Amino acid sequence: MNTRTLLPKVNVNMAAMFCARSWTGRLCRPRASRFPTKHATFYRPSSTSSHPPTQPRSSHTRRRILFLLLGTTTFLLFATPAKPPTLNETTFVPYTITSRASLSPASFILTLVPQTPNPEPMYLLPGTNRWRHPLWSVEFKQPEVQISRHYTPLPPQSKDGDDMLDGAESERNGALRFYIRAHSDGEMSHYLRRLRPHDTVQLRGPHIGFDLVKRLGACKNIVFLAGGTGLVPGMQAARVALDGYEDTNVSLLWAVRSRKDIQSTPPSEVSNGWWGSSGPTEIQAAEGLSPIARQLADMKAQYGKRLSVQVVVDEEGSSFQPVHLQKALLDIGKDDKLVSNPGSGCALHDQKLSEQASEFEGDAGPNCACSPVEGTLPGKNLFIISGPGGFVKHYAGDKVWQGGRQTQGPVGGVAAQLQKKNPQLAKEWLVLKL
Numbered sequence: 001m002n003t004r005t006l007l008p009k010v011n012v013n014m015a016a017m018f019c020a021r022s023w024t025g026r027l028c029r030p031r032a033s034r035f036p037t038k039h040a041t042f043y044r045p046s047s048t049s050s051h052p053p054t055q056p057r058s059s060h061t062r063r064r065i066l067f068l069l070l071g072t073t074t075f076l077l078f079a080t081p082a083k084p085p086t087l088n089e090t091t092f093v094p095y096t097i098t099s100r101a102s103l104s105p106a107s108f109i110l111t112l113v114p115q116t117p118n119p120e121p122m123y124l125l126p127g128t129n130r131w132r133h134p135l136w137s138v139e140f141k142q143p144e145v146q147i148s149r150h151y152t153p154l155p156p157q158s159k160d161g162d163d164m165l166d167g168a169e170s171e172r173n174g175a176l177r178f179y180i181r182a183h184s185d186g187e188m189s190h191y192l193r194r195l196r197p198h199d200t201v202q203l204r205g206p207h208i209g210f211d212l213v214k215r216l217g218a219c220k221n222i223v224f225l226a227g228g229t230g231l232v233p234g235m236q237a238a239r240v241a242l243d244g245y246e247d248t249n250v251s252l253l254w255a256v257r258s259r260k261d262i263q264s265t266p267p268s269e270v271s272n273g274w275w276g277s278s279g280p281t282e283i284q285a286a287e288g289l290s291p292i293a294r295q296l297a298d299m300k301a302q303y304g305k306r307l308s309v310q311v312v313v314d315e316e317g318s319s320f321q322p323v324h325l326q327k328a329l330l331d332i333g334k335d336d337k338l339v340s341n342p343g344s345g346c347a348l349h350d351q352k353l354s355e356q357a358s359e360f361e362g363d364a365g366p367n368c369a370c371s372p373v374e375g376t377l378p379g380k381n382l383f384i385i386s387g388p389g390g391f392v393k394h395y396a397g398d399k400v401w402q403g404g405r406q407t408q409g410p411v412g413g414v415a416a417q418l419q420k421k422n423p424q425l426a427k428e429w430l431v432l433k434l
């Protein structure tokens, strides 16, 4: 199947299509435009004109021309949909690349600023530097082959937005940073890899993902298992959960292909002993951390024990085994006294109902509909698996195409094995796939 998202050059309705897809598969679906279609109002001389029939012919002609001009102007004003100059969900708008940092030969970080600044971007909570949505992404456009793909902005580097990004930009001037991996034969990621500072890119969004805060409810724990750049929504989730609440805990489990995604300094120059271990290792502040790992280490320093970040590296033969995941899930909630509502029939908290959900929830996602059960509170701990299709399939089972959209599908893979072994995990934890 050709999985490209084609962006038509002319048709406005088709341009309002957007691409909903998993980390690897995608689907174009029509999207209701937020900008109502404005109907053209044509003015023409009425056949029941109030003017006397004796009026000279030249005056009629002048009036016709006047009406025609008026009509054309009104048509141009109202029939052409207004093109917002700042980030919006309908049209692509230009951003300028201000910096590019290579992590490994295949992965890099791009920082962009909008060419038209917006003091109140729709992804921020008004008057704050806090993001409005727990999970969100934007689409980039590849202008040569007219396709688009989703990418996830890295969260701000500081809690209150005071830090400067890359020494020059901050979220206050609308800067967005992206951690991108170029895939072999990947149309979009190779286009992005070629771009350099001062180049222009076209962005559309924000596209809103699962509302994690509503899903957590009274529960407190998130275990986020990520492959490669699938880490970024985990960093978004961690910021929202740890900034917004004092008693939440997040465990990020990050699998990378190359050590260079974490650290660029050769092993001999690294003083501490976490390099090269065969199992998952906790990330630590060290010399030569990659910008992503440095941000993770800063977050750990900021949140203390509430955030754990463990890494495994493919090329060193380390990986997350079921026993590691079980430990992460059981350890993080071991002091919890809370009994979670079963969530039956609730679109947010019923695992069975979640099977039908798409990861693009939009602004108007479902609300909690848990029936009261004595001694319980609504909410679930979240076990989120994010990354390439094969990664998600191995740990949580395939997503399923249904009615033209990609849905969560049943829990499978390692997560299903763990639930079978520990029924408590199935009761207290909701599995989500990104």
Ligand SMILES: Cc1cc2nc3c(=O)[nH]c(=O)nc-3n(C[C@H](O)[C@H](O)[C@H](O)COP(=O)(O)OP(=O)(O)OC[C@H]3O[C@@H](n4cnc5c(N)ncnc54)[C@H](O)[C@@H]3O)c2cc1C
Pocket (backbone or CB within 6 Å): 003, 020, 021, 022, 023, 024, 137, 149, 150, 151, 152, 153, 178, 179, 180, 181, 182, 183, 184, 185, 186, 187, 188, 189, 190, 229, 232, 387, 388, 389
């Ligand atoms: C909501 C969302 C957010 C995303 N955020 C990011 C992000 O922050 N950073 C990022 O790098 N990507 C992100 N992605 C993935 C991104 O949208 C593209 O799918 C990815 O960059 C590949 O696009 P492409 O055009 O280069 O490759 P395609 O031309 O679509 O694919 C080319 C080949 O590469 C393979 N391939 C594609 N993607 C992967 C993959 N992930 N792993 C292994 N093989 C793959 C395909 O199977 C195919 O054989 C996100 C996806 C979604 C849905």
